Amino acid sequence: MDKRSCNSQESEVRKGPWTMEEDLILINYIANHGEGVWNSLARSAGLKRTGKSCRLRWLNYLRPDVRRGNITPEEQLLIMQLHARWGNRWSKIAKHLPGRTDNEIKNFWRTKIQKHVKQADTPFSGHQNNGSDHNQQYHDHGANSSHTSAGIDEGAEHYSSLNINIAHNDHHHNNYNNTSSAPLPPESSTHHESIWSIEDLWSMQLFNGD
DNA sequence: AATGCATCCAACCGCTCCGAT
DNA sequence: TATCGGAGCGGTTGGATGCAT
Incomplete structure (x- = not known):
């Protein structure tokens, strides 16, 4: 066997x-x-x-074109935006970040972003993760879902619970669109409202603090 | 100075998809 | 049309390193 x-x-x-x-x-x-x-x-x-x-x-x-080193704020924003749209489609996201690999983006997300999502999520929902399992336990609802489409839902769920509004970041960081020539697919803005939210705060914190 | 903890990153594993036969 | 093999993807693990106590 x-x-x-x-x-x-x-x-x-x-x-x-x-x-x-x-x-x-x-x-x-x-x-x-x-x-x-x-x-x-x-x-x-x-x-x-x-x-x-x-x-x-x-x-x-x-690969010679692999970029190593810190993820720039522009890249961070782009990752967050694309993740909001596609969920854990790391290879797809990586295609929009020249020189970055899906593995690197995935690691970045897990170590940096999810930590913030988790922290932001906990006080409000209070229903998950009060234990302090480090690492992969962020997936308490993602792990048992097949990764085909659940990842997207999961991502959307996280974001919607935080009132994430990507277009908002877009407004403040316009130039990231230029860092990657890859056009973004049209956003269905139905899920996102124009609300400043915790995400805005932790993203700023992320950029300042790191 | 030593120990424990947290974080990061490279690599592996299992699954699914796709093309060739 | 069915089967097989390879490629690709996402999830997970384990070692290395840094930091705090």
Whole structure:
């Protein structure tokens, strides 16, 4: 049952942190052959990694156009806006942030934004999370929902409960639209009202405090 | 100075989707 | 049309690091 029981191959497959040598092999191989079928790429390059692992390493870390470092306020706003619209569609959101990876955005959201959402949410709802489980327990209603569409609902739920109004931020930070050339899909403004809210406060706090 | 706690980030896992056969 | 394999996505985990006590 356990797929790890195929020991003959298990010993062949490396896991865990990538070494510099592995990085170099992967970079050189892709430089020469381009990205391709990842499983065969991993074999051909002589890496004892799964294709999946190679792909992840390349996309999230080694790719030359990956931007590293702090998420700018403009990017933060954009992330919040797009998340309000699409929920946890990290790859979709990442497409609007050149050089940022879905993984990075996801991590950013979990560590920075959700913390604020949670903090803002708790005093009002008072029905969840009074325990201080750190980390993933923000998903107390998201975790058991299949991620197909529930993520969007979940996000919308968070925002609506906070009276989030993205268009409002839009007004104050117009230039973020220019930072990413990607046009935003038309917003159905039915869910958002023009109310300054806690979100505005914590977003400001976020930008100032970090 | 040592210990414990909180946070961040890279990587892995499982699932779903999509294209090829 | 059904099946299979690969790619992609979102969720989760674990190690490293920084900070507070």
